[in-house]
Structures are given as structure tokens and as C-alpha cells.
Amino acid sequence: MTSTILKPSAHPLSAYIDILESGKALLPESTENLVEVVGILKSYAIVLDAYSRNLNYIAEKQFLVIFPFFKYFNGEVTRPKLIRYLWHDRINFEYAEYVMRTMLWHGGGGLDSYLDSPEFSSLAQKAIAAKLKGNFFMQGLHKVFPNFLPEQIRMLSYYSGLGQFWRVMSDLFINLSDRYEAGQIKSIADVVDFILAGLVGAASLPITYSVKIGDRDCDIIPASANLTFLADVAVPYVEAIFFRGTAFFGVVSYNAQAHQIPEEQKDFGYGALFADPLPIGGAGIPPTQLMQDMRHFLPDYLQEIYRSSxxxxxxxxxxxxxxxxxxxxxxxxxxxxxxxxxxMNTSDPEEKKANRTYLEGWMDRFSNSRLDWANQPTNRSCQLFPER
Incomplete structure (x- = not known):
């Protein structure tokens, strides 16, 4: 009988492979970690709700509007809202666009492949013809610059795709918070299981996109494209936002001769799992906008942890x-x-080997991440050096 026990992995991050193979999370179990994770995801869910609504509004109602001055108003332009906007007393929708453009730039996945297809090109041209009907000036510009409007529609497709993705994740994180407050989520393992079940449940949700132009509905991403939530949007999102990201202006040099930024996109390591939190709050650092937005919606129990630091x-x-x-x-x-x-609990030797190879591939990506930091005990004291 073949043994089902694998030799220990020789990978430098083998300890985390052992953790995953045992079905545990990459974040250690602790009461404070649980409170932090659930609390921040509740705040994040509220912000994602606003982000997703705005992204979908722009995709559907600001379609090929060349100068969308009021795109962040969701169709409700009032004097009080304009004053709050100018005073910057509002959600930072610019961050949602930053994430969208990061996904667009890195590409990958089914959505990116579809947007390079002849089917998309044909549908985009039909939508452009409908939108420009009777507008001879724009028709002339389209002939002179034939790639401009199709590229705008490509970007709007990412507005819609990300908006649909965040809609699902917002609801998922709100439900997680509700379960926690009802006493049903009691550990980090419960958090991971709940999120995993939510991702699996939403995996096959269709990603579609159409706009109404006059009295005509124009498909941009039809159901026949067979794009789905997990494979075609969620996985590229994790790749682009969690891992690759973009280098923040003012933190590293964009000068090619300085060699501070990798030459290949696949080598980028500026995502959420890698970013140094200390620059947060600095001008020009995009996540500052997200942290500022979440600050407004922190649950009391999480605010108390921060106050006691x-x-x-x-x-x-x-x-x-x-x-x-x-x-x-x-x-x-x-x-x-x-x-x-x-x-992960398989007893088949070949399946165990396949899982081991799969996990080692992931660990290659984590080598310069904040994973080791996340696994250190939380220390909120001001004591920098131990007493002698």
C-alpha cells in the first residue's frame, strides 16, 4: 500500500504550506485578529457598496460621455451634494477607478481575453454607431481616431465587471458581520470557511454588460460570452490587486535607469499583501483614500481597539x-x-502531490509579502525596547 504521507516541503515558506495543508488560515487564530478582520470587513463592505454602485452607474449611465463632470454623483446633482463634494466630504470614488485601471492594465483572465475578441469589437462598433447617431462632429472624430472610443468601451467594461464583483463581495462581508454579531462566527477558521463558501456559491454568476442608448439595448458583454464571477473577474482581481498592484508615486522612482520598478508586469509586487502600511496617509498614495473611507464606518468594537493602542x-x-x-x-x-x-484533506497520494505543487507555486508569490508580519503576535504598546 502506497503511503499517503509526503516528505516535508523544502520550500523556504514550507511552514505556511503545512498550515494550508492542514486546512488552517494564513492568519493565526487569536481573539484580536478575529475582531480586527470582521470589523474591518464590515467597514469595507459599506465602502464597497458605494464603490460598486458608482462603478455600475458610470458604466451604464455615463456611456461614452466624453467629459463626465458629474460621474461621481450617481445622477443626483444637488447644491448640498456639490458643496460636500467640493469640500471633499464624500466617498473617494477615485480609489475605485484606481483599482479598475490597475485591473485593466494588468489584464489576465476571461474578461481580458473577451475584450480582445472580434465579438467584442463588433458589439462595440454597433454601440458606437448608436451613440453617435446624428452627431456628425463625433462621427468625424471617430473616423480620424478609430481606436479611441473602442478603448473607452473596453475601460467601461472593467467599470462594470469590477462593479459587479464588488457588489457580491459587499453583500458577502455584510453577511459575515451579521453572523459574527449573532455569535455564529467564532474564529479565523470560521471567517475563511464563510468566505470560501460565498466565493464557491457565487463562482458561476454570469458577468454581463449592456447599455440603453435611446430606446435600444446594446450588449457589450452578452451572456453568450460565458464570463463568470470567479474565473473571469475574481481571480484576475486577486492577481492584479492583491499581488501586482502599481508602484506609488513618490515612493519609488519611475526613472527606467533607476531600476526601482521591475521591467515585467508579472514581477510587480505592490499589491495589498505587499504594501508597507506606513506611507498610508501620505499624499499620492491611493490606499489612503480607501482607509479614509473605511474610517467613517468602523464598528465601535474595532474603534475601541485602535483607541487603546x-x-x-x-x-x-x-x-x-x-x-x-x-x-x-x-x-x-x-x-x-x-x-x-x-x-486539502484528500488521502490520495497523487492528489496530495498535486496540492503540494500548487501550494508551492503560491508560496513563490508570497516571498516578499507581509505574511511573516501577519503571523507575528500583535503588539500595540509604545515600548520599543524591552526593559533590562
Whole structure:
């Protein structure tokens, strides 16, 4: 009889492979970790609700509007809302667009492949013809610059795809918070299991996109494209946002001769699992906008943790970023387990080997991430050096 016991992995991060093979999360179990993860995901869910509504509004109602001055207003332009906007007393929808453009730039997955297809090109041209009907000036510009409007529609497709993805994730994280407050979520393992079940349940949801132009409905991403939530949007999102990301202006040099940015996109490591939280709060750092938005919706129990820290709420955006990274390691754990070729509790030797190879591939990506930091005991005291 063939033994089902594999030799220990020789990978430098083998300890985390052991953790995943045992079905545990990449974030250690602790009461404080649980409170931080659930609390920050509740705040994140509220922000994602606003982001997704705006992205979908732009995709559907601002279709090929060349100068969309009021795209962040969701169709409700009033004097009080305009004053709040100018005073910056609002949700930072610019961050949602930053994420969308990051996904667009990195590409990958079924959505990216479809947008390079002849079917998309044909549907885009039909939508352009309908939108420009009677507009001789824009028709002339389209003839002179034939690639401009199709590229805009390509970008709008990412608005819609990301909006649909975040709609699902917002509802999932709100349900997680409700379960926690009802006493049904009691551990980090419960969090991962809940998120995994949510991702699996939504995996085959169709991703479609159409716009109404006059009295005509124009398909951009029809159901026949067979794009789905998990494979075609969620996985490229994890790749582009959790791992690759983009280098923040002012933090590293964009000068090619400085060689501070990898030459290949696949080598980028600026995503949410890699980012140093300390620059958060600095001008030009996009996640600052997300942390600022989440700050407005923190549950009381999470605010109390931040208040009791060394600096109180003076560095609350940094603390929010740290909690957010912890939560993303939980989401990443759920993603890894959900995409594994076989269940982690399999007893088949060949399946175990396949899982081991799969996990080692993931660990290659984590080598410069904040994974080691996330697995250190939380220390919120101001004592930098131990007493002698």
C-alpha cells in the first residue's frame, strides 16, 4: 500500500504550506485578529457598496460621455451634494477607478481575453454607431481616431465587471458581520470557511454588460460570452490587486535607469499583501483614500481597539491598513483553498502531490509579502525596547 504521507516541503515558506495543508488560515487564530478582520470587513463592505454602485452607474449611465463632470454623483446633482463634494466630504470614488485601471492594465483572465475578441469589437462598433447617431462632429472624430472610443468601451467594461464583483463581495462581508454579531462566527477558521463558501456559491454568476442608448439595448458583454464571477473577474482581481498592484508615486522612482520598478508586469509586487502600511496617509498614495473611507464606518468594537493602542487614533489610517491586510490574507486563504486542484484533506497520494505543487507555486508569490508580519503576535504598546 502506497503511503499517503509526503516528505516535508523544502520550500523556504514550507511552514505556511503545512498550515494550508492542514486546512488552517494564513492568519493565526487569536481573539484580536478575529475582531480586527470582521470589523474591518464590515467597514469595507459599506465602502464597497458605494464603490460598486458608482462603478455600475458610470458604466451604464455615463456611456461614452466624453467629459463626465458629474460621474461621481450617481445622477443626483444637488447644491448640498456639490458643496460636500467640493469640500471633499464624500466617498473617494477615485480609489475605485484606481483599482479598475490597475485591473485593466494588468489584464489576465476571461474578461481580458473577451475584450480582445472580434465579438467584442463588433458589439462595440454597433454601440458606437448608436451613440453617435446624428452627431456628425463625433462621427468625424471617430473616423480620424478609430481606436479611441473602442478603448473607452473596453475601460467601461472593467467599470462594470469590477462593479459587479464588488457588489457580491459587499453583500458577502455584510453577511459575515451579521453572523459574527449573532455569535455564529467564532474564529479565523470560521471567517475563511464563510468566505470560501460565498466565493464557491457565487463562482458561476454570469458577468454581463449592456447599455440603453435611446430606446435600444446594446450588449457589450452578452451572456453568450460565458464570463463568470470567479474565473473571469475574481481571480484576475486577486492577481492584479492583491499581488501586482502599481508602484506609488513618490515612493519609488519611475526613472527606467533607476531600476526601482521591475521591467515585467508579472514581477510587480505592490499589491495589498505587499504594501508597507506606513506611507498610508501620505499624499499620492491611493490606499489612503480607501482607509479614509473605511474610517467613517468602523464598528465601535474595532474603534475601541485602535483607541487603546500606543498612539490612539493619531495613526488610525495605518492601523486600518494593517487590519485590512490581515483580512486580505483571510480572503486569499479562501481563494487558495477554493482554487486548489483537490481538497486539502484528500488521502490520495497523487492528489496530495498535486496540492503540494500548487501550494508551492503560491508560496513563490508570497516571498516578499507581509505574511511573516501577519503571523507575528500583535503588539500595540509604545515600548520599543524591552526593559533590562
Amino acid at each position: 500606543c498612539r490612539g487614533e493619531d495613526d488610525v489610517r495605518v492601523q486600518i491598513c494593517q487590519s485590512f491586510q490581515k483580512s486580505m490574507f483571510c480572503v486569499t486563504t479562501a481563494t487558495i483553498l477554493g482554487l486548489a486542484p483537490h481538497p
